[in-house]
Amino acid sequence: MFMSVTITNDFLEATINEKGAELVSLRANEIEYIWQADPQYWGRHAPILFPFVGRLKDNQYSYQGKTYPIGQHGFARDKEFKVLEQTKEKVTLVLTSDEETKKVYPFDFSLTVSYEIWGEGVRIRFDVENTGEEEMIFALGGHPAFNIPLTDELQFDDYFIAFSPQKSRVKIPLDGPFTNLDQKTIGQTNTNIQLSRGLFKEDALIYETRGLNAYTLGSEESSHSVTLAYNNIPYVGLWSPYPAEAPFVCIEPWWGFADTVDSNGRLEDKEGMNRLAGNEHFKTEFSITVS
Numbered sequence: 574m575f576m577s578v579t580i581t582n583d584f585l586e587a588t589i590n591e592k593g594a595e596l597v598s599l600r601a602n603e604i605e606y607i608w609q610a611d612p613q614y615w616g617r618h619a620p621i622l623f624p625f626v627g628r629l630k631d632n633q634y635s636y637q638g639k640t641y642p643i644g645q646h647g648f649a650r651d652k653e654f655k656v657l658e659q660t661k662e663k664v665t666l667v668l669t670s671d672e673e674t675k676k677v678y679p680f681d682f683s684l685t686v687s688y689e690i691w692g693e694g695v696r697i698r699f700d701v702e703n704t705g706e707e708e709m710i711f712a713l714g715g716h717p718a719f720n721i722p723l724t725d726e727l728q729f730d731d732y733f734i735a736f737s738p739q740k741s742r743v744k745i746p747l748d749g750p751f752t753n754l755d756q757k758t759i760g761q762t763n764t765n766i767q768l769s770r771g772l773f774k775e776d777a778l779i780y781e782t783r784g785l786n787a788y789t790l791g792s793e794e795s796s797h798s799v800t801l802a803y804n805n806i807p808y809v810g811l812w813s814p815y816p817a818e819a820p821f822v823c824i825e826p827w828w829g830f831a832d833t834v835d836s837n838g839r840l841e842d843k844e845g846m847n848r849l850a851g852n853e854h855f856k857t858e859f860s861i862t863v864s
Contacts, residue, residue: 627831712829
């Protein structure tokens, strides 16, 4: 049985499960902002994606001539993290490599995740450490799902996605579960996008991002909204399952993406991955604020 921990301030309460170091609740204004994992639609809340984001061809890859099986989004979301430190407003958890992880991912690593409440938001920080000597290749991602609508009197299509800054971004299309980098287009993120079921007909909307970015799920008919923001994360995915009428939308900051349609399966050649020298750290973060 996995345990959970709760951090609070005068406005906000966040609960994190030791399984996957997953944010399973974010409450304020008597509103639950995080999707509550109804398996009818999607049985997760806000999983951490590591060491891969998205699907690999045939659910496997090769590295230095050896083939490794691994499922979509990697294994971290299903592993037990250890609580390193907890205060009223902050908790830090860690996952380290072991014999089981090495069956599917041959690197020595430590993945530390911290959640800290401040004001009306929660900051999620990541520290990936290569605890081995050889170069480590990995991807990392957040996958928080937000309840939409946030209140009972509104509907899914009463909401919009607001982009900041309001400018066009490069859009990466999917061909089935795989990215098609040869078919990149310009996404019209220079204005709000009204939510509709058909918006996600082709699966996730994926954009390249640079610098400061923020994405808000809001409605002109409500004062309640949720915003995910970050600096210098290369990709974002926006997703809600189609054609199911699921009452949530995911805003997913990614440091990597699924295999490309022409991927050769070699980890050494995989697009969008991060490389970390032996005994070095990769640190990054994003925030979620609510109103």
